[in-house]
Amino acid sequence: MPQFLDAAEVKSFAGVVIDCRFSLADANAGREDHGRGHIPGARYLDLATDMSAAVGVHGGRHPLPATHVFAQTLAGLGIDHSTEVLLYDDSRFAFAARCWWMMRALGYPEPRILSGGYAAWRALGDAPETTVSSVPAIEAPCVPEEWPGACDKEQLAALQGQSAVLVDAREAQRYRGEHEPIDPVAGHIPGAINLPWQSFSNEVGEFLDHEALRACWGDKLDASPMVVYCGSGVSACVNILSLAELGREDVWLYGGSWSDWCSYL
Template identity: 40%
Template structure:
């Protein structure tokens, strides 16, 4: 898949001392927000810099906007410049395995118009399992200037979601697990179910049983019920687990794919918004 980079390809970049590469560690646990930074400090891929879902890849939680709203994007652009990224930099992002947090940062950089962004296939888990070097050394940072080129057409907010759904102008995907989509369980929010009209495409279904990303032909089969002519809005609980679906759809040629960052947690923050619990 075009947005992935293999362990061997990353190793070659490092061995050839290609200085225009920045590696970003985004390991995170939703039930323990400090866990990702702690494991990074214990060991990480040599040269990797840590970015935190809550502190770097999300903004301040308000009454509306969802549980992981987008960060202030100008501030985020400054942050990535401060860790050595400009538009000439190849960025490699890794998670513990193939998880949602790497895809979240991939999407943020995509939104800022950065082209050379890859998710490490298999993540840190595979890097270690193949016997590659790790370190606890924190790299020195080389500050650069990153000039964002905002891709405003990549994001959609609640009023537009309502408008598009009421007029059947878009297809809305819910990337959460089936039980949460159907309202059978809800570990995080006060109201269970999904946004009316949303179709369930669980984000983990873009991965094989062994946790590897599905190949393009498998993804084409998985998303075959969706037309490339349709506008596709991708949501989840709070705009994080939707990102693997966005990445996968774009990888196989879906052009009109947009993220609803607030997602279900934003939707239910408005008392008047109804939720559904049946399959759609």
């Protein structure tokens, strides 16, 4: 079950801190923000280059990388299956949750997540670090060949044949097809219900308490099987994070999400 760390506790955290900041509007912004200032000692993971594979005709805008490639990326930051990790972003957990899901799926110790993100830490008044230091690489651990808990379009169809509840984590306007700023086709996968990923945190990036999370899910909380998707398999991880907070560990992520599904139309 996830553990959220308050900003005041960061100084006493003895593990590796990972900066996951990213912008879908500007793929360079997160790394540039890291260079301008980050929590001292934090290492950077880039959604597009570290947490995704190359984009193809199908697979979505942020396809999951090969499991061994991601394990090697983490090893390059000094992370193996014995490393405690703290993740943060500045986007209400969207990118930190993607890293959380990936690490947990591959058997790493479940990362902790900074409540309130980078802004909460900056509000303490501590000086950010601007130097980016290299880290000695270590040997990558063995990981599964496939991503546990991730499904593709064909597997999604099979799960829907088992009456799976399919949850679209995008904003309501995108779900309804009224506004599509990123993908070439608007709309949603037939049969999906909508529960936007922003529902699970407040505007300052603090996760809701368990009572509020249960209220968000309502009578769908115990639905099984359940598959969650978004635009490209990123913000849907916030929904999965909320379910993990409530004890659900059996939820599927449609990795390619809408950007994969609509590529077949």
